[in-house]
Structure formats: structure tokens, C-alpha cells
Amino acid sequence: EPEVTQTPSHQVTQMGQEVILRCVPISNHLYFYWYRQILGQKVEFLVSFYNNEISEKSEIFDDQFSVERPDGSNFTLKIRSTKLEDSAMYFCASSQGADNEQFFGPGTRLTVL
């Protein structure tokens, strides 16, 4: 069964460094999403992406964040200058259509020291 994959599974970085989290959505999906879950808290929406542009973003998704689909398969989340409070589990998701189920990846645990 096709699934969303994410790399790395765990990323440790120093505050102020740039990180890129990678996702490979399911191949025939057209809509892509990033969510995050700070330890012990609920899952929060960050951004949605369709047709090579951002469809919607949350207040969390400030100028330090960016997303890109650099080729036909990857979908990346970049954090330009990480802060301690960016430490969280980041989930990628994809869906085939606008009103289809979103499939979640296993997540990348980001630890900012």
C-alpha cells in the first residue's frame, strides 16, 4: 500500500541553524500539507500546498518557514533559523483531491538545542 515517507526520522540542530525536512508524498496525490506536534500538545496545521503554491498557512508559519516541491516527488519544509520552540514532531500529509482523506507520514522529530 502506498504511503507517505519522511526523512530524517530525527534531526538534531543548534539554535539558529537552518533545517530542511523532507517528505515524499503518495505518487498520485496533488495536495500536500505540513503539521507539527509539540511534545504533549495537539497536532497543529502549518501549511497546505497545491499546484506549486501555498494554499493556506497558519499563524505559526511565519517568514522563517518555507515549503518547496523541488522535483516531482519531494515536498520539503525549510526552517531558516531554528528556535528552541521549533522543537516538535513534524508531520507531512498528502491527499489525492481537495476532499479526499489526508494520509500522514511517520513524522520527523526535530530537536533544537
Add this chain to the structure above:
Amino acid sequence: AQSVSQHNHHVILSEAASLELGCNYSYGGTVNLFWYVQYPGQHLQLLLKYFSGDPLVKGIKGFEAEFIKSKFSFNLRKPSVQWSDTAEYFCAVNAKSSASKIIFGSGTRLSIRP
């Protein structure tokens, strides 16, 4: 604004007990509804979803949920829980037909005593 409320932060049950986790949502339009489960150390898995049709939906592992539109509720049920059901359960909603963000509830931690 959309929101999801889960009434119980932590539920503790014995094996074979029946389970009902409450979920209410706030949204002015038509929605899709979900329950996700997160087992310790694992990622989110979809338990069940409601998009349309029969308001009583059945999911994996014997779980079911009932959409009651008049009450804006989507409670999760299981007649007899097992120790392996120990996990965090998230109710979630998104607006229909708009590829919109999923709004998650704060989660209910379920602990099953063997």
C-alpha cells in the same frame, strides 16, 4: 473559527470495559470528521472517518463513531477495550470540498489496565 473539543484529557479503564470518548466541533459549514490514534512512540493512524452517508461509521480494531449533526458531535466508541488500545486519541475536522487544514482536538489519553 473551526475548533474541536475533546471532553476527557485522560481516561483509565480496565480491559473489557466499554469506551466512549466525547468529541464536539464548532464549524459553520459542512465538515469531514476523523478519529486518529497515536500509539506510544508511533505516528498518527486513521481510525475512522466520516465524509457522508451513514452517520454511524465503523473503523479499524472494532472502533465506531456516530456523527450527530444536531449536536455537532462525533463520539468514538468501542464495546470492549483491550490493553493494546492504550494510546492517544485525536478527534479532528476539516471543511468539506476545500482541501482545507485538519483541525485536531487536544487529544484523550487512554490507559487500559490489564
